[in-house]
Amino acid sequence: MTRKLNTVLFPALTGAVVLALWYGLHFFLSEDRRFLLPTPGAVLAALRDNAPFLARAAWNTSQGALLGFALAVFVSFTLALLLSLSPIVRASLYPYLMALQLTPLPILAPICVIWVGAGINSVALLTFAIAFFPLVVNTTQGLISTDRNLVELFRLYRASRWQQLFLLRVPSALPYFFTGLRIAATLAPIGAVVADMNAGSSAGDGGGLGFQAIIYSSQAKYPALYATAATTCLLGFVFNAVIVIVARYSLQNWHDSYERPDK
Amino acid sequence: MSAVVKIEDIHKIYESGEVPVHAVRGVSLEIHQQEFVALMGASGSGKSTLMNLLGCLDRPTRGSYLLDGVDISRLDKNELADIRNKKLGFVFQGFNLLARTTAVENVELPCLYGKQRMSAKAMRERAMHCLEIVGLSNRADHMPNQLSGGQQQRVAIARALVNEPQLLLADEPTGNLDSKTSIEVMGVFQKLNDQGITIVMVTHELDVAHYCKRYLILRDGVVVRDEATLDRSIANVELAKLKQAETAAKLLGAGSTAA
Numbered sequence: 467m468t469r470k471l472n473t474v475l476f477p478a479l480t481g482a483v484v485l486a487l488w489y490g491l492h493f494f495l496s497e498d499r500r501f502l503l504p505t506p507g508a509v510l511a512a513l514r515d516n517a518p519f520l521a522r523a524a525w526n527t528s529q530g531a532l533l534g535f536a537l538a539v540f541v542s543f544t545l546a547l548l549l550s551l552s553p554i555v556r557a558s559l560y561p562y563l564m565a566l567q568l569t570p571l572p573i574l575a576p577i578c579v580i581w582v583g584a585g586i587n588s589v590a591l592l593t594f595a596i597a598f599f600p601l602v603v604n605t606t607q608g609l610i611s612t613d614r615n616l617v618e619l620f621r622l623y624r625a626s627r628w629q630q631l632f633l634l635r636v637p638s639a640l641p642y643f644f645t646g647l648r649i650a651a652t653l654a655p656i657g658a659v660v661a662d663m664n665a666g667s668s669a670g671d672g673g674g675l676g677f678q679a680i681i682y683s684s685q686a687k688y689p690a691l692y693a694t695a696a697t698t699c700l701l702g703f704v705f706n707a708v709i710v711i712v713a714r715y716s717l718q719n720w721h722d723s724y725e726r727p728d729k
Numbered sequence: 730m731s732a733v734v735k736i737e738d739i740h741k742i743y744e745s746g747e748v749p750v751h752a753v754r755g756v757s758l759e760i761h762q763q764e765f766v767a768l769m770g771a772s773g774s775g776k777s778t779l780m781n782l783l784g785c786l787d788r789p790t791r792g793s794y795l796l797d798g799v800d801i802s803r804l805d806k807n808e809l810a811d812i813r814n815k816k817l818g819f820v821f822q823g824f825n826l827l828a829r830t831t832a833v834e835n836v837e838l839p840c841l842y843g844k845q846r847m848s849a850k851a852m853r854e855r856a857m858h859c860l861e862i863v864g865l866s867n868r869a870d871h872m873p874n875q876l877s878g879g880q881q882q883r884v885a886i887a888r889a890l891v892n893e894p895q896l897l898l899a900d901e902p903t904g905n906l907d908s909k910t911s912i913e914v915m916g917v918f919q920k921l922n923d924q925g926i927t928i929v930m931v932t933h934e935l936d937v938a939h940y941c942k943r944y945l946i947l948r949d950g951v952v953v954r955d956e957a958t959l960d961r962s963i964a965n966v967e968l969a970k971l972k973q974a975e976t977a978a979k980l981l982g983a984g985s986t987a988a
Contacts, residue, residue: 619825622786623839624810633841637829 504689512689520697527674530586531658534593542601550609567599575664585667592661597650608642609635644713651709655702733896733927734760739792741778752778754950765922767938768931770947780931784898785809797895818889820899824881826873833869836887859887863917879910883917899930903937915940916964
């Protein structure tokens with residue numbers, strides 16, 4: 467009971483300290499510079515006043531992020547199966563996969579716009595580009611890190627290559643896959659926002675959070691800008707929470723990193 | 730009695746390194762049905778190589794090996810794999826159970842492969858029967874991480890039995906277990922042996938070898954000793970002794986705190 471209380475109490479305490487510092491800093495600034503750091507109250511008010519815009523923008527960004535994320539999961543899993551086949555396949559493909567990861571989004575963005583046009587297609591494609599790499603690297607590592615003894619056991623009893631892959635390698639790669647998924651789930655909303663700034667389109671109310679941020683900063687609506695930041699954070703939290711729950715549900719029965727209550 | 734294993738002047742030379750390694754240098758051996766053999770020797774004595782040969786994981790460089798009347802040295806890789814699946818059961822030091830998989834599904838694993846597939850129901854029945862033999866039918870739905878080390882090894886033994894092998898090969902099966910659990914596992918082996926199963930076991934622990942009926946000692950690739958075990962240990966007796974000692978210790982402990 468006290469433990470449970472502590473897990474609520476201490477984070478709440480940290481929050482209170484941060485809020486106090488925030489207010490302190492705000493009033494420490496000279497009056498003509500207070501716009502730099504609006505009070506939490508002002509941010510909340512902006513959140514309330516701009517709720518319809520922010521909600522619509524968040525929804526648009528989520529769609530792009532989800533689409534790109536789903537594409538990344540599907541493609542990376544398929545590719546990881548291929549990459550796990552042999553070191554030669556990995557050596558021949560990894561440098562080019564890295565190249566994709568090493569190219570910054572703002573540079574990829576105009577290329578995407580030429581390809582599929584500004585808007586959700588580009589946002590999804592760019593989210594895919596950023597979420598894809600950690601997924602494929604982690605999943606491949608998982609597929610090739612199967613316990614050697616178990617691989618030999620499968621050979622011993624004459625398992626086919628497919629049986630070895632789907633009964634042994636894929637299940638034991640799951641923890642790695644979920645690690646990649648968590649990294650990708652953090653990157654996907656950020657990627658979608660950055661993509662939205664660089665390749666988004668506001669046509670037909672299609673603008674996302676990145677677009678909204680550009681609008682608010684050009685209008686000098688700083689509390690609304692902070693409110694946009696908060697919305698982006700919230701979106702990231704939701705993405706992560708869903709993945710954590712899914713991972714826990716799929717792994718809890720057998721993986722050591724999830725302690726069972728009856729043990 | 731017919732010989733399950735008949736080896737004549739078997740040699741194994743590994744050519745892969747710079748210098749060829751002559752790991753087994755002329756071993757002749759007959760193992761009959763219902764024997765229980767301990768294979769002992771220091772590391773580098775050739776016992777693992779001999780075990781690999783017995784397990785059809787490797788073919789001898791020279792010499793002949795008849796397993797249940799079939800000449801192994803003439804078979805190709807696929808035929809060897811078939812023989813392994815049909816005639817041999819394997820138990821390992823590290824248990825090698827699949828993590829996400831219940832005990833009974835682990836036992837079913839060897840049935841999933843090989844040529845003759847049976848129905849899911851027949852497979853389940855057979856697996857449950859094997860779990861019963863090792864005394865774990867009440868743990869069929871448990872995951873490996875819910876089982877103790879000894880229980881995991883018993884599940885692994887049940888898995889080795891599921892294809893009704895002619896010969897059970899165990900490689901240091903008690904190597905990862907504490908002494909009491911080791912005795913329990915040896916008890917399972919003794920019970921299986923009493924029911925007619927032939928067992929060959931690699932071990933480096935003398936007291937574990939004492940539970941077998943016959944022991945071989947290898948040195949430098951040849952058998953230097955091949956004898957029947959004198960005053961063989963019986964697991965049930967040893968466990969009873971252990972229990973008695975524990976009870977006595979508890980009584981003594983209780984007595985001393987009372988005084």
